[in-house]
Amino acid sequence: MRTIIEPFRIKMTEALPITDRGDREALLAEAKYNVFLLDAQHVTIDLLTDSGTGAMSDRQWAAMMVADESYAGSASWRHFEQTIRNITGFKHIFPTHQGRAAERLLAATRLKPGNVVPNNSHFDTTRANIEFVGATAVDLLTPEARDLQSQDRFKGNLDLAGLEKVIRDEGPANIPFCMITVTNNAAGGQPVSMENIRRVKEILVRHDIPLIIDACRFAENAFFINRYEPGHSKSSLLEIAREMFALSDGATMSAKKDGLANIGGFFACNNDDWADDFRNLLILTEGFPTYGGLAGRDLEAVAVGLMEALEINYQRYRHATVEYIAEKLLARDVPIVRPPGGHAIFIDAAAFCPHLAASDYPGIGLVNALYLEGGIRAVELGSVMFGKPASDGGAETPAPHELVRLAFPRRVYTQSHFDYVVEVLDFVHRHRDAIKPFRIIRQPPFLRHFTAHFALAG
Structure with a gap:
């Protein structure tokens, strides 16, 4: 058969938090526009990381x-x-x-x-x-x-x-x-x-x-x-x-x-x-x-x-999920890193937001837009995470690429969840001109992306 199914059955469910756009707008402001600082109880689909977020057998x-x-x-x-x-x-x-x-x-x-x-x-x-x-x-x-x-x-x-x-x-x-x-x-x-x-x-x-x-x-x-x-x-x-x-x-x-x-x-x-x-x-x-x-x-x-x-059926299912989402996004002209990787979809935030410069942190703008419109939490892998702040107070060195990662927890979400993610991304992409630039107003000396505070620029 051509359809690759999940090689498991679900024994227990966990309720998903459902919030409205107004709530999410206030929550983002309270979190200083850093989705790491959001409480998980306010996140509907959490694709921040695949680290420690899977379902055990x-x-x-x-x-x-x-x-x-x-x-x-x-x-x-x-x-x-x-x-x-x-x-x-x-x-x-x-x-x-x-x-x-x-x-x-x-x-x-x-x-x-x-x-x-x-x-x-x-x-x-x-x-x-x-x-x-x-x-x-x-x-x-x-x-x-x-x-x-x-x-x-x-x-x-x-x-x-x-x-x-x-x-x-x-x-x-x-x-x-x-x-x-x-x-x-x-x-x-x-x-x-x-x-x-x-x-x-x-x-x-x-x-x-x-x-x-x-x-x-x-x-x-x-x-x-x-x-x-x-x-x-x-x-x-x-x-x-x-x-x-x-x-x-x-x-x-x-x-x-x-x-x-x-x-x-x-x-x-x-x-x-x-x-x-x-x-x-x-x-x-x-x-x-x-x-x-x-x-x-x-x-x-x-x-x-x-x-x-290391079970082949598990890996076949996991990779089929990533490829399924990639095909859906490419069909909607959403710019992603190709071919899709093993654990995530990486969106090219610079191409997604051509109106924003690297110094505007387009990845942060896109991450905030995904949460605002759909309650989806992703992570920026661009100039916030990998840029080099200038030691003399001048302009920082941007990262080679401005990416946003949607990392998929193992054995957690179903196809309908991923269809929802595609729908939200498609909506945000069609309204991408509304994504605003951001600036950093507070940051630690190491691993700044975890705890930095942001504000809308201008």
Whole structure:
């Protein structure tokens, strides 16, 4: 059959908050036009993030009921450890309360001021943790990734020539590790090919530089490899994942994505010295190394969820959902990043709002319009999140692209919900001239998009 159905049935429902436009207008003003500051009880369709917002399965809930909450060496820890080792093959595995904790501990133990960390694209918390210790995060997008309309299937790849240049310019000794983010969230949720990972690894081996995989969406990336990369169509997603991790020296992961859990993460590696340093700081800041800030029930939920994310029918359904929405939006001339990524639709806010300059923050204008007209919460991935404020009070450096991401929680919304999202986007697009410019009136020094305050400009 041609119709791809959800590979699950719904056992429990949760009421959606329904508000009217007048309420939403007042709520936006109260939240200083930053949708992160809205209460969830006032959001009808929440596409702010796919991190920790999914619905867990009956198998995950059952596993949580038999969890072992012992402080040290619990049975739930062993289940967690064995599952991750089965997937990744790594010797040392450390649970953390979420992915950014693993990133912070990695940066704190391996980096010093002046170091450089190349990546295909650093997402917000990864970049912030690297920069917080005084190192520099360098994005190495391919030319295809910079072209939002390119139909290349692996636009998440790391630019090999760019990597060679960074190593030449900085010197291998100043690059403690290189990263590859799978899938490449900041570049539109685009996948990375196995061939690209292999060639990156070959370059790094010549210079004795370790490779770390940011594995938040490793199962989605494995699905793209299975579907589009020659030589992998007959491999299971687990086999593909093992091949990816075998090419790396370590991994950080937020299990709130392809762990299908509401909290959790891990760091894994083979290097004994790295593990000792990580373990010592983990005990100081997160907890004992066999729970790492998580309850036993969370360890169980992640262990089950990681394997569920590698089920081909689940991934086929999830990707069909993204493609369905993309086709609907393209038919209505809504400008999106093509091809659609693995976990979200990325709208080109600059093309959507041609009357607004980057300094007007068109992504913030579009995000506010989506909430105002339909109660939909999305997130800006443009010059607010990735722009660089000027240190001398002058003009800031805008981001390469002004994007708005609609991230889809796993196993949460149905087709009619997504049809509603398309309808709202179509309405906002037809009335896009009404989208106003914004300015920042308050911002923190790091990760400003989470808590910044905005006001209508002019």
